[in-house]
């Protein structure tokens with residue numbers, strides 16, 4: 001009997017392993033009693049930086065759709081090939097929104113705040129508060145909200161639908177240049193209208209709590225601003241340091257871990273000055289690669305933490321493995 005079964009098993013292997021394994025009523029039915037759960041892991045990731053604790057929380061993905069029109073200055077076919085070579089959709093480019101919350105010991109600092117109530121890129125964004133709750137971080141405990149720039153997906157989560165500040169005990173840090181540019185009512189009749197409306201909605205209610213930082217200034221202990229203009233004129237990245245360890249929060253220095261690294265001179269449609277943005281990108285990435293500085297990029301694939309290295313005419317992103325014990 002036993003030998004008969006083994007002989008049949010061997011025959012079935014020879015006759016086509018895949019077809020038999022996939023046939024209903026064989027292996028499948030024995031393991032299908034548990035329902036599919038349809039849920040995902042919480043949208044936060046935590047790691048240590050020196051003695052500081054970093055919790056990356058997500059505001060959710062931003063699906064940009066077809067890359068042509070958004071990523072410009074390079075032939076469309078090249079963009080498609082770069083995406084497919086990296087096993088990414090060539091018809092829908094998705095940007096993540098990775099916001100680090102750094103507990104420095106003496107204060108809790110959130111960098112960038114997501115889309116908030118804006119549905120300009122669909123309804124997958126706007127989950128920053130939910131991600132924070134999953135991470136066990138209370139909005140009232142945030143001491144500082146630091147914004148890389150005043151674009152809709154970075155300042156959008158400062159207030160709620162009723163314009164009430166969501167971080168009631170926080171100072172808000174931004175460059176003065178971006179505050180002035182993006183809250184300017186004179187631009188309400190321009191193509192920037194949606195951005196101006198949302199910047200005004202989020203920044204005007206906290207106007208008396210705004211602190212403007214300057215290039216090179218360590219405006220909070222362990223947090224230094226670095227002017228990185230072009231994406232917006234007042235766009236800044238930040239060096240974050242604790243006990244001799246550091247990483248650079250890049251904000252929107254680069255929006256995609258393949259497209260705007262392999263070809264860093266490619267232009268991005270949402271840049272205020274695409275040529276200036278590209279020059280800044282190359283200069284800063286050169287410096288980060290040469291110094292082997294760890295980076296966190298707001299829009300890279302989740303959770304957006306790793307290093308950049310030089311590769312050919314451009315750069316390559318090496319994601320840091322997620323370490324699940326602190």
Ligand SMILES: [Zn+2]
Pocket residue numbers: 151153154252298299
């Ligand atoms: Zn952005």
